[in-house]
Amino acid sequence: MPKITVTVNGTQRTHDVEGRLLLVHYLRDVLGLTGTHVGCDTSSCGACTIHLDGHAVKSCSMLAAQADGATITTIEGLASGDELHPLQVGFKEEHGLQCGFCTPGMIMCAADLLKRNPNPTEQEIREGLEGNICRCTGYHNIVRAVQHAAVAP
Amino acid sequence: MGNGGLIIMSNKFIGKSVKRVEDKRFITGKGRYTDDINLPGMTHAYILRSPYAHARIKSIDTSAAAAMQGVVTIMTGDEVGHYGVPCGWQVNFKNGDIMKEPPHPLLVKDKVRHVGDAVAMVVAESREIAQDAAEAIVVDYEVLPAITDASKAVEAGAPLVHDDVPNNICFDWEIGNPKAEVDEAMASAAHVTTLEFVNQRVSPNAMEPRSYIGHYDGVYDKYTLYTSTQNPHLIRLLMCAFVLGLPEHKVRVVGPDVGGGFGSKIYHYTEEALVTLAAKKTGRPVKWTETRSEAFLTDAHGRDHVTKAEMGFDGDGKIVGLRIKTFANLGAYLSTFSTAVPTYLHGTLLQGLYTTPKIHLDMTCVFTNTTAVDAYRGAGRPEATYLLERLLDLSALEMGVNPTELRLKNFIPAFDGVTQPGYQTNVALQYDSGNYHGVLHRGLEMLGYEDFRKAQKEAAASGKLLGVGFSTYIEACGIAPSAVVGSLGARAGLYEVGQVRVQPTGKVSVFTGAHSHGQGHETTFAQVVADRLGIPMEDVDIIHGDSDTVAFGMGTYGSRSLAVGGSAIMKSLDKIIEKGAKIAAHKLECSPDDIEFVDGKFTVKGTDKSLGFGDIALTAYVPHVYPANLEPGLDFSSFYDPTNFTYPFGCHIAVVEVDKETGATKVKRFIAVDDVGNVINPMIVDGQIHGGLAQGIGQALLEGVEFDGNGQIINGSYMDYAMPRADDLPMFELDRQVTPCPHNPLGVKGAGEAGCIGSTPAVVNAVIDALWSAGHQVKDIRMPLTSERVWSAMQS
Numbered sequence: 027m028p029k030i031t032v033t034v035n036g037t038q039r040t041h042d043v044e045g046r047l048l049l050v051h052y053l054r055d056v057l058g059l060t061g062t063h064v065g066c067d068t069s070s071c072g073a074c075t076i077h078l079d080g081h082a083v084k085s086c087s088m089l090a091a092q093a094d095g096a097t098i099t100t101i102e103g104l105a106s107g108d109e110l111h112p113l114q115v116g117f118k119e120e121h122g123l124q125c126g127f128c129t130p131g132m133i134m135c136a137a138d139l140l141k142r143n144p145n146p147t148e149q150e151i152r153e154g155l156e157g158n159i160c161r162c163t164g165y166h167n168i169v170r171a172v173q174h175a176a177v178a179p
Numbered sequence: 180m181g182n183g184g185l186i187i188m189s190n191k192f193i194g195k196s197v198k199r200v201e202d203k204r205f206i207t208g209k210g211r212y213t214d215d216i217n218l219p220g221m222t223h224a225y226i227l228r229s230p231y232a233h234a235r236i237k238s239i240d241t242s243a244a245a246a247m248q249g250v251v252t253i254m255t256g257d258e259v260g261h262y263g264v265p266c267g268w269q270v271n272f273k274n275g276d277i278m279k280e281p282p283h284p285l286l287v288k289d290k291v292r293h294v295g296d297a298v299a300m301v302v303a304e305s306r307e308i309a310q311d312a313a314e315a316i317v318v319d320y321e322v323l324p325a326i327t328d329a330s331k332a333v334e335a336g337a338p339l340v341h342d343d344v345p346n347n348i349c350f351d352w353e354i355g356n357p358k359a360e361v362d363e364a365m366a367s368a369a370h371v372t373t374l375e376f377v378n379q380r381v382s383p384n385a386m387e388p389r390s391y392i393g394h395y396d397g398v399y400d401k402y403t404l405y406t407s408t409q410n411p412h413l414i415r416l417l418m419c420a421f422v423l424g425l426p427e428h429k430v431r432v433v434g435p436d437v438g439g440g441f442g443s444k445i446y447h448y449t450e451e452a453l454v455t456l457a458a459k460k461t462g463r464p465v466k467w468t469e470t471r472s473e474a475f476l477t478d479a480h481g482r483d484h485v486t487k488a489e490m491g492f493d494g495d496g497k498i499v500g501l502r503i504k505t506f507a508n509l510g511a512y513l514s515t516f517s518t519a520v521p522t523y524l525h526g527t528l529l530q531g532l533y534t535t536p537k538i539h540l541d542m543t544c545v546f547t548n549t550t551a552v553d554a555y556r557g558a559g560r561p562e563a564t565y566l567l568e569r570l571l572d573l574s575a576l577e578m579g580v581n582p583t584e585l586r587l588k589n590f591i592p593a594f595d596g597v598t599q600p601g602y603q604t605n606v607a608l609q610y611d612s613g614n615y616h617g618v619l620h621r622g623l624e625m626l627g628y629e630d631f632r633k634a635q636k637e638a639a640a641s642g643k644l645l646g647v648g649f650s651t652y653i654e655a656c657g658i659a660p661s662a663v664v665g666s667l668g669a670r671a672g673l674y675e676v677g678q679v680r681v682q683p684t685g686k687v688s689v690f691t692g693a694h695s696h697g698q699g700h701e702t703t704f705a706q707v708v709a710d711r712l713g714i715p716m717e718d719v720d721i722i723h724g725d726s727d728t729v730a731f732g733m734g735t736y737g738s739r740s741l742a743v744g745g746s747a748i749m750k751s752l753d754k755i756i757e758k759g760a761k762i763a764a765h766k767l768e769c770s771p772d773d774i775e776f777v778d779g780k781f782t783v784k785g786t787d788k789s790l791g792f793g794d795i796a797l798t799a800y801v802p803h804v805y806p807a808n809l810e811p812g813l814d815f816s817s818f819y820d821p822t823n824f825t826y827p828f829g830c831h832i833a834v835v836e837v838d839k840e841t842g843a844t845k846v847k848r849f850i851a852v853d854d855v856g857n858v859i860n861p862m863i864v865d866g867q868i869h870g871g872l873a874q875g876i877g878q879a880l881l882e883g884v885e886f887d888g889n890g891q892i893i894n895g896s897y898m899d900y901a902m903p904r905a906d907d908l909p910m911f912e913l914d915r916q917v918t919p920c921p922h923n924p925l926g927v928k929g930a931g932e933a934g935c936i937g938s939t940p941a942v943v944n945a946v947i948d949a950l951w952s953a954g955h956q957v958k959d960i961r962m963p964l965t966s967e968r969v970w971s972a973m974q975s
Contacts (some may be wrong), residue, residue, distance in 0.1 A: 059208070060208070060211075061209065063386075065897075067471045070898050100208065102208040114206040118199070121198075121865075123205055124439075124697035125387070125436075125438045125696050129206060130208050133206065160386070161384055163866060163869055164869035164871075165905040165908055166910055166911050167866060
């Protein structure tokens with residue numbers, strides 16, 4: 027079994043992993059970071075989105091073995107201690123979530139979007155989140171949540 | 180009482196967009212969904228499913244799989260095929276015969292009836308080993324011809340899904356006025372609009388796949404089932420009493436955080452019973468989580484009606500009759516509420532908002548080799564609304580009149596249900612209160628009808644097709660009066676339970692039988708309790724989803740949580756205050772009648788003598804100075820059984836732009852004016868409407884489960900099944916009218932399904948309007964309105 031070493035939410039972790047183990051299952055089942063969700067099996071829904079070396083990645087679309095040496099941030103590592111990330115605040119303030127299942131992936135994807143484009147238009151937000159499905163909100167308040175975070179200091 | 184019976188002592192929280200209490204855990208990744216739960220020694224299950232829609236099983240060989248390392252046990256139909264899941268609603272044939280109710284076994288041993296039918300379950304040390312072993316099971320099938328279309332399944336010679344159900348007919352059914360009277364009304368009509376259409380099958384697609392964990396504790400002889408369900412107590416009741424014969428007090432069912440339901444997680448699914456059996460058999464916890472592909476095959480689908488509908492008008496544009504023939508597809512097996520959806524949740528809504536004097540629905544409910552169909556957001560009411568509202572807009576086009584004037588002419592006049600009686604329909608229901616003109620007028624103000632028609636003409640000149648579509652809907656929710664649904668065949672009551680436990684320090688734990696899977700009960704219910712008791716929201720905890728903690732409950736569906744579950748809590752709050760007044764009167768040395776409870780204080784009327792809520796709570800638990808003949812404690816439970824359904828209504832307006840060259844349709848504006856009665860949390864209600872709109876627009880433009888001739892779902896994944904994504908939808912334009920419900924203590928009607936019920940026909944009507952404006956007199960385009968279908972319609 028391949029041995030991997032990854033830095034997840036600031037902590038270095040080393041494990042032997044089965045070659046076929048997906049990164050999302052490594053995070054959920056081996057590390058117990060269950061905030062990263064699995065919503066489909068075709069890399070279409072984005073519920074498993076994390077940051078890998080600073081970029082939003084669907085963690086179901088790669089093997090854990092491929093992440094060897096990477097630095098990973100999951101939803102559990104997004105806030106700075108007790109201080110929520112502006113997107114976490116935005117989602118709460120604008121009612122950008124209902125059942126909460128897509129939310130971690132949606133926030134991680136939006137965080138990458140805002141890093142690349144700090145002042146997106148509504149259309150740019152919609153296109154930027156096009157790879158993440160939410161079945162509850164109709165996206166109206168998700169767009170507002172991202173706008174809320176974009177104007178946050 | 181001016182607000183329809185909403186008796187609240189302070190309005191600090193009610194009516195305010197209080198931010199959600201539950202959000203913190205979800206935005207930090209700390210939500211706890213079933214698949215997030217891992218128990219010591221847990222095993223993993225994988226279910227081997229039929230790749231054929233219809234086939235006889237000649238043999239199953241599990242020997243190679245059983246020998247694989249890491250396999251704990253394998254179950255097949257030989258072992259558990261005698262257990263089956265029941266249907267919760269009995270509907271009879273027109274002639275009084277009881278519906279056909281073939282068994283739905285946990286695992287099939289004789290004949291598979293849809294792709295995804297369960298054949299064997301492997302339990303292993305890991306999910307991967309279980310799947311590997313399932314692939315080593317050899318099943319010898321004799322493939323049979325399959326049937327997927329309900330209207331064709333009834334024809335002579337069609338394959339029989341169940342060998343003992345002739346013509347695949349589960350039952351036939353009718354509602355409304357006598358058919359002859361409707362025929363006569365239609366014969367007298369000056370204009371008859373005829374529409375033949377399919378309300379296509381859709382997949383609910385809650386983002387969290389179904390997941391179950393079975394656990395058995397031999398020391399206490401106690402089972403626990405963790406399940407992604409909308410109604411834990413109902414699952415326990417069904418599984419214990421009707422499937423496995425387990426003692427109910429020895430079974431705990433927990434519905435933890437649940438990632439969306441939309442109806443699909445109401446039902447008792449076979450896998451819930453399977454993991455429970457397997458946990459007992461193996462002595463270890465057993466987890467099963469479906470893949471998304473399995474979800475498409477096994478989560479109950481929605482809609483799937485094939486309909487011919489005719490609406491007759493007199494020379495003045497008044498509706499004189501409505502005549503409908505529909506085939507409803509139930510799938511291969513009866514799901515928990517499947518028989519109620521095309522009948523009592525659909526036929527009873529065909530009055531719509533109109534004074535139509537003669538209505539008749541002839542319904543045939545049919546088995547096919549497809550996934551079961553049951554309630555999906557709106558459940559029957561979207562189908563009724565689609566039928567009515569398509570007919571209204573199409574009639575206006577055919578008669579050359581304004582579609583909104585045609586509606587206004589036919590609307591039921593406003594009534595409040597208090598000083599004026601409810602409206603008795605021709606299809607059994609009595610509406611509680613309504614002001615239908617109001618929502619349409621407000622919608623038209625927001626649209627600017629004349630301006631739109633001008634813009635439509637101008638756009639046409641520059642080669643763009645604009646269209647507007649209307650939908651004025653009504654629904655029945657707040658489900659439901661037990662006696663009424665019982666008389667209609669429901670095999671359960673539909674009350675709700677609410678317990679309020681005031682702790683000695685004055686903090687309050689509320690136990691509700693409703694279940695939140697996105698609706699925000701932890702916030703909305705706490706707003707109600709905090710205001711009623713005059714205490715901070717932080718002092719209120721809303722507890723739901725655990726059958727060992729919550730006394731009982733019927734769960735969340737049919738937009739019932741606040742109207743029924745909230746009312747149960749209100750009853751308990753009344754009891755708390757009544758008892759508190761007795762305690763206060765004793766301590767303040769007056770009669771309980773002289774005590775008033777305002778802003779969290781029990782006060783002797785007309786004096787400044789008072790005791791705080793916390794004082795009374797403490798006294799109830801430390802009853803040293805206490806009324807004789809009064810029990811200590813401050814904890815009440817109530818069952819609330821509504822006296823009627825609630826009837827939200829509204830006006831939805833879609834403006835679309837259709838690309839002439841490609842047929843691609845874009846929703847440019849979507850206006851929704853909804854009247855859901857009193858509103859506790861406007862932010863949450865708007866959010867519910869938004870989500871409903873997205874699903875309704877999704878059905879109109881994007882969604883639809885498609886089968887090939889062999890009964891295979893050809894778009895059973897998120898790569899192939901189109902659902903609205905962020906760039907498919909506009910910002911929604913919402914407004915609200917408030918006509919309180921006259922028969923529940925909060926005056927609320929329900930908001931969960933409204934968006935999904937009204938929006939679909941508005942979008943389709945808008946596309947049809949766009950095409951007519953360009954001279955294409957197309958009556959119908961089959962949903963979803965893909966660019967290919969719209970383009971083809973424009974070529975005709």
